[in-house]
Amino acid sequence: MGIHERKQREKEQRKIEILNAARKVFSNKGFNTATMEEIASEAELSPGTLYLYFKNKEELHTTLSIEILKHLTDQIQKVVCQDISVEEKIERFRDVFIDVYDYDSNILINLFHLQSGETLKNLSEEVLKQIKTHSALAHGAIIDVIRQGIEQGIFIDEHPVALADVLWASYAGIVLWVDSKRLLNDQKDFVKPTLKTAFKIISKGLKK
């Protein structure tokens, strides 16, 4: 490995460290309450260093959010390609959400906050476009599966986009909700069971 390559890799590593620190602090405090100094301190760097890797606070936050959205989209698209039944795919969607929540619960929270109106208003047009694009991919995948279910006569005969919205939004709502309950009650272990119950109910509701 050449010296240039090594440096490049170190730089990437540093960027990841900053993103990790930022994810932690943003998740704990939210965009406005989090401070760059706190993120720097969490990353064991000085404030100025953050600006070598990200143009400003907003870009740091958005990079984080888009990264999250990409990750989820990838996982969902993988499910669609699998050679399994429609019902199993819906179950895999559930597993994707639960896996991602397990891996880093902040990921999902952050994503769903991004998609709430309040946050959307402060983003640049260009970033909004990226989010729309990636969201469209994820939802497109879900819609495809639901459409298959309707065509096969398994699911109720509604507009597939509306059904996909319900599916996605319910997941999102449940994740936000159980997370806030976790915070309020300092309990941690009822998230997964609740998610499973939720999915079961919604999947069942989708069927004819």
Add this chain to the structure above:
Amino acid sequence: MGIHERKQREKEQRKIEILNAARKVFSNKGFNTATMEEIASEAELSPGTLYLYFKNKEELHTTLSIEILKHLTDQIQKVVCQDISVEEKIERFRDVFIDVYDYDSNILINLFHLQSGETLKNLSEEVLKQIKTHSALAHGAIIDVIRQGIEQGIFIDEHPVALADVLWASYAGIVLWVDSKRLLNDQKDFVKPTLKTAFKIISKGLKK
């Protein structure tokens, strides 16, 4: 009516005007981006006056949120007392949400934001307690209805609290979701149909 009473009433009236202004601004901008000056201007008052009625920005915001929570709780409790079947009650819950969203969509958005972890972390213990209390009432009402459904053998045999969580969280998630789509796409009219579809699916999923 004595002069003291009249003064008291005027004071209450002024407080309501401030809350109305604050609700508008907080809903448009979010807690951090909204400024006290903006709220004062919306209420056609000076910034200083706000502090005669509310200790600080946080208290103003929280008063608002609790008021919203109370309103929803009231409506839900009214449903529970009605002499109708379990299934009809679930349908009424849906109508309550839709009515409240119709009356002021920001009310619901605000409430669900309040219940997301981000906002919760910045509240005082005392306020958290109030929120917990009122939430408990609303959820208790929903849980009761679901428990009845289970006892009557109509609903699936799961823990009623989990089912209530799913119900509530799905509603919340769907409201946030459709609201963000509304903001992104400048469309307004698909909120109610989507909500109805969502309720239909979830209610159906609850049944045996």
Add this chain to the structure above:
Amino acid sequence: MGIHERKQREKEQRKIEILNAARKVFSNKGFNTATMEEIASEAELSPGTLYLYFKNKEELHTTLSIEILKHLTDQIQKVVCQDISVEEKIERFRDVFIDVYDYDSNILINLFHLQSGETLKNLSEEVLKQIKTHSALAHGAIIDVIRQGIEQGIFIDEHPVALADVLWASYAGIVLWVDSKRLLNDQKDFVKPTLKTAFKIISKGLKK
């Protein structure tokens, strides 16, 4: 005088105080080295207060500069309207410069710095337009007088705009120069004589 009027006047007064403080500090340190805190301190105000009267540092500085430019333009235009000979008008121009320098030497220094390329680059289009407009008025007045001189066969037969440029630029250069000598040598009293000599030479050079 009504209470509103009095408040308005106080506000104007405060604005003038800030401009005075700013003029002092900017003249001492230059735009970049001067700090808002220093200006605030000079005005016996807190930093935040400055922003109640001026949008930002740049606007404060530019307000100052345009004020200066306006003042000079006014004085020059008054000379043009007087019923005196061309040669006397040129002499009056000299007196205007000397008077303004006498009244507040920083005024002229600031103005000529504004017109140096370095400063111009950092201004907004709108402000540049204002400067161009006011400059055009002042130069227009000077050009008119010179044109009269040429028409009357008193001045050399060159393009009046070029002659006006020379006149103006020489004044500016001499003011900057003697001011820097004043700073370097801590002498004060050779400014006015030098200015007079300069004007005499240039006026003489203009003549046939």
Add this chain to the structure above:
Amino acid sequence: MGIHERKQREKEQRKIEILNAARKVFSNKGFNTATMEEIASEAELSPGTLYLYFKNKEELHTTLSIEILKHLTDQIQKVVCQDISVEEKIERFRDVFIDVYDYDSNILINLFHLQSGETLKNLSEEVLKQIKTHSALAHGAIIDVIRQGIEQGIFIDEHPVALADVLWASYAGIVLWVDSKRLLNDQKDFVKPTLKTAFKIISKGLKK
């Protein structure tokens, strides 16, 4: 040539490269707006390297300015030694200014900015002394020529220092002025004619 000598020469060469880059950037942006990183990038070096050759940003800038001043002084002194009439010497002064402006217009601009009060205030005592010394040489040369003119009865009978000041300051003012007009109007070609007209006027004004 020994290895030590060669190294020394390389070092000098590198220093000149840095000065060239710095001249370009300072001229474009001014002292405060220019950044060391930009200068380094222009010189195709890393920021750290600049500090091997110059103690800090200030010293880099001042070295540049003094170099410029030296250059102009050299040219002017050469004129003084020539075996030509007083009037021709004054004309040569004009040519020196025009040549230097032609060679690198930024040189003159930079020099005259250095001599404006704003810049002077931020310099160390030692550097000020150097500037004073070199300025004195240039002005001394000009004063000598003017004194000759007075002694020969060609020039008006004023204090030669004042006349030299007028000459120098007018040159400086005109260069700054036409340069700012060039920037404002994106015209390039009226500098030299204006300078020539200016010199003609001032030279004529100097004569009896």
Add this chain to the structure above:
DNA sequence: TATGAATGAGGTTTCATTCAT
């Protein structure tokens, strides 16, 4: 009670300078 000018703490961001490699 109502005002609104003033405050000043605290946040984001820049950039001259350093130092380990």
Add this chain to the structure above:
DNA sequence: TATGAATGAAACCTCATTCAT
């Protein structure tokens, strides 16, 4: 000698809150 990532001090600016009127 050369690098360039990292530093951290210091600047601009905002806005919740106060207080004299």
